[in-house]
Amino acid sequence: MELLDQISEHVQKGMVKEVMLLVQQAIDEGIPARIILEQGLHRGMGIIGERFQKNEAFVPEVLVAARAMNQGAALLRPQLAAAGVKAVGRVCIGTVRGDLHDIGKNLVKMMMEGKGLEVVDLGTDVTPERFVQAAKQQNCQVICCSTLLTATMGAMEEVVKAAEAAGIRDSVKIMVGGAPVTEAFCREIGADAYTPDAVSAADMAVRLCAS
Ligand code: B1M
Secondary structure (H helix, E strand, O other): OOHHHHHHHHHHOOOHHHHHHHHHHHHHOOOOHHHHHHHHHHHHHHHHHHHHHOOOOOHHHHHHHHHHHHHHHHHHHHHHHHOOOOOOEEEEEEEEOOOOOOHHHHHHHHHHHHOOEEEEEOOOOEOHHHHHHHHHHOOOOEEEEEOOOHHHOHHHHHHHHHHHHOOOOOOOEEEEEOOOOOHHHHHHHOOOEEOOOHHHHHHHHHHHHHO
């Protein structure tokens, strides 16, 4: 099996040690870092993401795959920086004020990283002001808000209002998601995009960063 296929396969299985050895072997063989990243690590993460979307893979498998991808990507960082390879875009993500759930948010983050996005993780219980501050200070093109609680959905509208008040609404897109969130709610609060799952969220963020 070709080396890049092996990297992809081992990412899907979440085999950290093997992924790191294979990535090092690929570097030693002179394969460009960008190719290793896209055709090995990100491809593996993309495949597990699609399986997760079809209910053929489950949360723990996605988490270990993401860990393997991230460890492999860490080995490539110096080469990527030296080659001037830029991220596809930069977003910030958090669970909104009052909400401590973070499993879904973490999955969304990992899928986004698997698509080559830089993700600033603000954690849980994030205030509207903190989302806006992070987007301004770290030049994020998209603010990604997650919530699992019906009671905290209102905090998403506050993020939209805080972005307007800070004068950044025209330059930043706002994405919302999480189990109780719907497309209609997204439109009602004036956010830019709703997606139902982690894979579609990552695809949407890539599109918004490119627009
Ligand atoms: Co809580 N909890 N919980 N909980 N919890 C739910 C969500 C609940 C549905 C359970 C129930 O009553 N049946 C209910 C919410 C009801 C509601 O308001 N609609 C609930 C409640 C009420 C609570 C507490 C209030 C309970 C209490 O204390 N009385 C409390 C709240 C604490 C707080 O946040 N302030 C609470 C606490 C907890 C734990 C701490 C025990 C734990 C969280 C651990 C953690 O996250 N670190 C927990 C858990 C685990 C759950 C359940 C069991 C599982 C949630 C989960 O992780 N799902 C949940 C019941 C259930 O779903 N069966 C429940 C898996 C995850 C992968 O899915 O997060 O939906 P999800 O993410 C998906 C999509 O939604 C989407 O992509 C992900 C992957 O495809 N997505 C996005 C998510 N964010 C996105 C953002 C996007 C796009 C897509 O764009 C930006």
